Amino acid sequence: MTAQLIEKILKEIAASKLLVVGDLILDNYIWGKTSRISPEAPVQVVEVERDELRLGGAGNVVNNLQALGCRVAVASVVGDDDDGRKLLELFERQGVDVAGVLQAKQRTTSRKSRVLASQQQMLRIDRESTEEISAGEQSQLFAFIKQQLPEVGAVLLSDYLKGVLAPELLQQIIELCRKQNIPVIVDPKGTDFSRYRGATLLTPNRREAEVATGVVIRDQASLLQAGEKLLNEQQLDALVLTRSEEGMSLFTETGVEHLPTEAREVFDVSGAGDTVVALIGAALGVGAELNDAAQLANLAAGIVVGKLGTSTVTAPEIINSYSRRHSLADGKILPRKELASLLDPLRSNGKKIVFTNGCFDLLHAGHVKYLQQARQLGDLLVLGLNSDSSIRRLKGEKRPLLEESERAQILAALDCIDYLSIFDEDTPLELLQLVRPQILVKGGDYLPDEVVGKELVESYGGRVELIQFVDGKSTTNIIDKVLSRYRDGE
Secondary structure, three states: OOHHHHHHHHHHHHOOEEEEEEOEEEEEEEEEEEEEEOOOOOOEEEEEEEEEEEEEEHHHHHHHHHHOOOEEEEEEEEEOOHHHHHHHHHHHHOOOEOOOEEEEOOOOOEEEEEEEEOOEEEEEEEEOOOOOOOHHHHHHHHHHHHHHHHHOOOEEEEOOOOOOOOHHHHHHHHHHHHHOOOOEEEEOOOOOHHHHOOOOEEOOEHHHHHHHHOOOOOOHHHHHHHHHHHHHHOOOOEEEEEOHHHOEEEEEOOEEEEEOOOOOOOOOOOOHHHHHHHHHHHHHHOOOOHHHHHHHHHHHHHHHOOOOOOOOOOHHHHHHHHHHHOOHHHHHEOOHHHHHHHHHHHHHOOOOEEEEEEOOOOOOHHHHHHHHHHHOOOOEEEEEEEOHHHHHHHHOOOOOOOOHHHHHHHHHOOOOOOEEEEEOOOOOHHHHHHHOOOEEEEEOOOOHHHOOOHHHHHHOOOEEEEEOOOOOOOHHHHHHHHHHHHHOOO
16 A cells, blocks of 8 residues: 555545444543542542543544544434433534434433543443334434435444444345445444344454454464454455454455554554544545555554544544655555556556566575566566465465565565565466566576466567576575574574
């Protein structure tokens, strides 16, 4: 993902409208300081300095969307009480239309009061109703939602199990959106995820996924088991499983992609799930690719957990964070479709494109010399890098030694490489079909007829070049040397 693409998506999000349906919560933050223990009981005494009310639950999803500049419609049910009126006032101050928020006399508006001192959350007090809303209220909400759908790019369902998203209403919403080809993104809760069956995408955290599947996520295998079980059993298009400091994993029918965390420091994870569902929903609502939407959400979540209290992120914060954390080298690492569209005008302008591919596990001098020689054959060098899974299939379960993101970063830092794309297939043929290089380069240990893609490249007038590797320089030799030296305790 590039800075240009991030800016494009965020600009389109700012011009869009989305619908948020779910449980609204009044978040009460009580800030103070503590310096003594109570004489009445062994507890700290907090001297209150300020008291703040914020929109929480589905309201924080609305906050995140508004921070990005988009228009938001909201549908929910709150109590006909003082907290309910305060909550509506907060919406109105922000210019949010509350026509879809019903007030019910029999309900207590959800309120979470958090006591914070010395940058630590010390206590939380909850007041709430959790019973399902009535059939009549469900009908009123559905009528409002149906009225809003022609204007929105996506529907975001924020479930905190407070009774607004009753199973019958959930299925009505999902079925209607499916018929109208509108993405439905759900932040789920509870043990029974069948209530969300048929949604476009769910965004559970690790613990929520464990509870819903009965699979304890301890390692890669159990993570895959839980994710695939949710994806298949609930008939989802995709699943984003958030894993705290380990980032998030994107599951689709074609496989899984792991996105490392973007957070540098974590102060407060409250509300991070709201940020993820807001960013993914907003991006999908403007037609962004699923992988790009997940990466954008991952970046935003990394920002919000560095703030204290349920917070939001703005477009400039996202762009600035990306710029700080991603060097020029990252701009070279592109998904294949984006790479192909970038190369088309260069090829039309007469640029000679050179392509090579490989694992490049433990980069050494032989690799560098080979790549430098390849670059000298044309105007730009495109590298196809084997993914971790493809290397395991080729070289066994003990390889690679460096994961694909690290190998890509190291290679992209070389001046001789202009662009890099990771491929997961056993051969780079599909990537070659998009890149369409004039020169295909492989090592001198190949015979010309053994080079994958030779017929393709020659079919449009290109050619294959073989470059000799430096004798004695290989990853295998490095591994053998390390094992030999340290096995004997040298």
